[in-house]
Amino acid sequence: MQLVEVSTPAHAREFLEFPPRVIYAHDPNYIRPLDQDVNAVFDPAKNKLLRNGECQRWLLLNHAGQTIGRVAAFINREAAFPAEPEPSAPDSADQAPASSTKGIFRKMGGMGFFECIDDQAAANVLLDACRDWLAARGIEGMDGPINFGDRDKWWGVLTQNFGSPIYGASYNPAYYEPLLRTYGFQTFYKQVTYSRSVAGELHPSIMKRAERIAHDPRYEFRHMRRREWRKYAADFRDVYNKAWVKHGVKPMSEEASVKIMKSMLGILDEKLVWFGYYDKQPISFFISLPEINEVLRRFNGKLGWWQKIQFKYHQLRKTVKTMFGVVFGVVPEHQRKGVEAAMVYESALVIQKPGGLPYTHTVLNWIGDFNPKMMSVVELLGATPWREHHTLRYYFDRTRPFERHPVID
Incomplete structure (x- = not known):
């Protein structure tokens, strides 16, 4: 060889x-x-x-x-x-x-x-x-x-x-x-990917909390408007930095948040990108995108002008039936209050509306088993394990004791 x-x-x-x-x-x-x-x-x-x-x-x-x-x-x-x-x-x-x-x-x-x-x-x-x-x-x-x-x-x-x-x-x-x-x-660590039916109902206890939050006038949940994407890029950055920096994640810059949001504009469905606010301040987001591999599987790795025309055709025909939950975040002071469930509840009122959106189920981005709290949250929201990957580690010193990724708070 x-x-x-x-x-x-x-x-x-x-x-x-x-x-x-x-x-x-x-x-x-x-x-x-x-x-x-x-x-x-x-x-x-x-x-x-x-x-x-x-x-x-x-x-x-x-x-x-x-x-x-x-x-x-x-x-x-x-x-x-x-x-x-x-x-x-x-x-x-x-x-x-x-x-x-x-x-x-x-x-x-x-x-x-x-x-x-x-x-x-x-x-x-x-x-x-x-x-x-x-x-x-x-x-x-x-x-x-x-x-x-x-x-x-x-x-x-x-x-x-x-x-x-x-x-x-x-x-x-x-x-x-x-x-x-x-x-x-x-x-x-293990990486668990969860799936949830769009038509699935929340657990009654979770539904009660979701409805309480959703009807509190201090809270507001709405999907993004494409023409205001720069505002939502700023809101995304605000929530992201408050939710993840304490876990050792590098703070997101304004430039990075603009780049991320701009990169999604060509494929996003604005009714799948949700933000939560408390007293008009951003406190949460739940960003899903159409699962574009349902279209890309036809392209053999290429994305030239002809493939882009075909991609636009499938967008207009609404042939994609799966939503991919990219990222979910809630600022620490509003965690464990039902905000997560309220966002799912409010988005379901739009997504499940008869004759509305074409999606039938959601696949969520993977969650590491070092984050059991988030795994519990998505399971309470009716998601179930669907696929599993493992991130593996190899020490060059074969006598070194193996340590798994620590559980985060």
């Missing part, structure tokens, strides 16, 4: 073409990711992590020169080598949750875009390449398979429910998990 670094345009094309040609050639559930999405991960002009990070891709060839595997390794230096805190700065109560998780990625690298024939020796060559490359740069372990970017794309190995993937989700043959575990990877 020959390991080849991706260093030419021909190598980069083969990195894209190998999986559909070999691994998934006869898999009816496979939906090829958009080439432009994959390429963007390795483009310094589009992936900000490459400003202070590093990555390397490889192809694995057999004795006949045919590709039998691919993989990438990467370092996010900001996470792997975080700045030491000022020793004189006292810890405050609201900073405590961040400190409990901040160090878990110290000197950890990433492995991703793993695709391989069902052969342990071939898998070992690919994973050894990642290990050696990372170790030479001061890294002590690797998480994978993950993305060199946000967790909403290609994160974790699929372990349960091998049906067609939702947009951005990892998809792989069932034999990938044993290949990785045999090498020595262990579960760092």
